Amino acid sequence: MIQCAIKSFEFNATPQDYVEKGLYMTLTIKKLNKVYGNDFTALHEIDLEVNEGEIFGLLGPNGAGKSTLINILCGIVRKSSGEVSVCGFQVPEQHIDVKKIIGVVPQELCADGFFSIQQVLEYQSGYYGIKNNLEYIEYLLKSLSLYDKKDEIARHLSGGMKRRLMVAKAMVHKPKILILDEPTAGVDIHLTVSLWELVKTLNKQGTTIILTTHNLKEAEEICDRICIINKGNILALDKTENLLKRLGDTKLMCLFFKDMPTNLEAIDDFKYSLNKNEKSISISYSGHEVSKVMHQVNSLNQVAMDLKIKEDSLEDVFKHLIGVA
Amino acid sequence: MNNLVGFLTLFKKETDRYMSVAIQTLFAPLVSSLLYLAIFGLPMREMSSQIVGVSYLAFLVPGLMMMGMINNSFQNSSSSLMISKYTGTVSELLVLPISSFEKVMAYTLAAMGRGLIVGFLTLVTAMFFVDIPLNNIPLIIIVCLLVNSSFSLLGICAGIWAKNFDQMAILNQFILMPMIFLGGVFYSIKNLSGLFQKLSMVNPVLYMIDALRYAFLGSSDISIFVSMSILVAINLISFTAAWWIFHSGYKLQS
Ligand SMILES: Nc1ncnc2c1ncn2[C@@H]1O[C@H](COP(=O)(O)OP(=O)(O)OP(=O)(O)O)[C@@H](O)[C@H]1O
């Protein structure tokens, strides 16, 4: 970890509870509504809280309202009604204080046409009141594999590089809350991994993370809590592991044999199905029955050639809730 | 100013922006001013003292300065905002912890800088060819500042209002350009017939050019107090409009 001397902010309107850490939720949203134009409801009576230091995932299909919610937090979209507060500061009344605390990577790709990456990041630091931030900028550029492009005009970068530049911009002032709206869209696999590493590092240092992604594996691995929304309504809001347990804790063991076993009564305690062509047996069992299922499989007295285990993934939960299963 | 460093950074960025394309933003306007000076000035040398008692060239220079300053201060803030709409960076303006007042000031001061540089370069270059009286230097500076600030502010309003470059071009070609040309850059309204003279009087640019002429030459068509009052009023109105645009999120927030 690189130690950097960064001038921290002096907030003008410091609510007492901001000093006495932990008295408020990092993000509190109550009965939030957003109506675009006169009649299109993008968010409907949203209630949610994000705790300090967690990685919070906001999932949902296209048009669910994820970006709308994020854009309300950072001032790009006006709320229609409801309460939103960030670290005790109200949106939009105390928007300047809110904006100092958050760093946001918007979903829309955008890049400056006049300045190099290095300059863009220096300006970005200045906007947040930081005068000399070269060391941290270098650290971010290296972490996001942009260092050798630092003198390139931002607009001339490839799509994935632009996205990474936007991530660097959002991080430049070491925000308390980092909001990432599909930060990995268009970023290659290798760099996606290092991007999430960086996010996890920042999280360990105390940054609260709010993210959206369409990659459910990513979300399952990284998020502490997940909120699934669809058509502006919250369908589920829970710890990731609880969400995964929702469909029951059943797993499927698939065994492939050279010769199909005949004494199938040995596994009668479990539900199973046969596939004679593949010479395979699929046995469903729940998590705590592992040793029992192993024991019974052994007594089939046939050599298993291969073994696959399928667990419920977030994708199944997601499909189940959205109703496309 | 709550976020002084933020404001200064935004000002610096806007300044660096036009400086990075200085050929286009500073020298091209200078060249076109000098061309006007050559085209209109040289053939009309003999007409000299017919206008407010000075040579036509000395009469022309404040007009050309004014044209360069109006065009460039307006151009700077409006095109900067148009370009950031086009590249998508305009929404970043909404996310920054910089107040509406600071944003307006940063954009305005940067655009004023460009207008003032163009005006100054036009004057200095013209002084090589023309003998121009510098009657009231403090007043010259004040008028230049006020003209540049008003059009920088109007440029902000236009840059946010215009949906696309077409609308911007319409504003430029059908409103701004006629206002400048009909505002007496090249002639004195005293030489116009009654009806055209009356029509000219509703053009605010007329008062600006006239105020600058007064500051340079010491005499003009309109009372300097009237011109200055109009300049101050335009500044107040356009500042309020620009501030309101950022404050309300007009056209930027949805
Ligand atoms: N500026 C706007 N004006 C009108 N309607 C809008 C606007 N922005 C978004 N919407 C509508 O609001 C709904 C939610 O959009 P939003 O961008 O929040 O979805 P999302 O969950 O981020 O989707 P995605 O996964 O595609 O990014 C969509 O139906 C969209 O058409």
Ligand SMILES: [Mg+2]
């Ligand atoms: Mg979105």
